[in-house]
Amino acid sequence: MLTVKQRELLQFIDDRLKASGVSPSFDEMREALELKSKSGVHRLISALEERQFIRRLPNRARALEVIKMPENAVSAAAPVIGTIAPALRAQVQMAANDTIEIPLHGRIAAGTPIEALQGTEGFAVPAALLGPGEHYALEVSGDSMVEEGILDGDFALIRKVDVAREGEIVVALIDDEQATLKTFRREGQMVRLDPANRMYEPQRYRPEQVRIQGRLAGLIRRY
Structure with missing residues (x-):
């Protein structure tokens, strides 16, 4: 079972990959989740990797791939507004094709x-x-x-x-x-x-x- 922050980060990475094909930077992830430092992002990434929700692509800096999403995860088309940070909420509310x-x-x-x-x-x-x-x-x-x-x-x-x-x-x-x-x-x-x-x-x-x-x-x- 994922924590709230782990879910938020996984959703943010998935939405960004679907929109542009490029993983967000650690600074972007930190800002979107309103974390104080990038070390918090590293811990969340490691936890998602251990649970096999994401994997790091070899020989490519900052490259991540989403392997699976939680069964009750939502996409940008249907965000759960009450459970995500404001900076992330503003991004997932936009349709990816706008x-x-x-x-x-x-x-x-x-x-x-x-x-x-x-x-x-x-x-x-x-x-x-x-x-x-x-x-x-x-x-x-x-x-x-x-x-x-x-x-x-x-x-x-x-x-x-x-x-x-x-x-x-x-x-x-x-x-x-x-x-x-x-x-x-x-x-x-x-x-x-x-x-x-x-x-x-x-x-x-x-x-x-x-x-x-x-x-x-x-x-x-x-x-």
């Missing part, structure tokens, strides 16, 4: 920073992938975030914010000229932008050099 068009602002480097983003094409996104707030999309260029499951050619869905919390994956504009997708950290008086690929080194900047342009809200991958 789409929203958001701006597509060119390509962003997941490796070395590139020139500031340009372009304002439209990009259709499943509504279930977006929470509250204003969003835009970026095409990922590079491989420095592969260990977070962010691959070259993916489309990153970014929620517009101008502040970042420790450990969030953000779009950072460097010296008002170059933009990059990295994990935000503070290191003493400096801002550190961490890659998720051991082949790359962290990037360090003075706070006045860095402007936060948004944080990662989801991913879309085309095959």
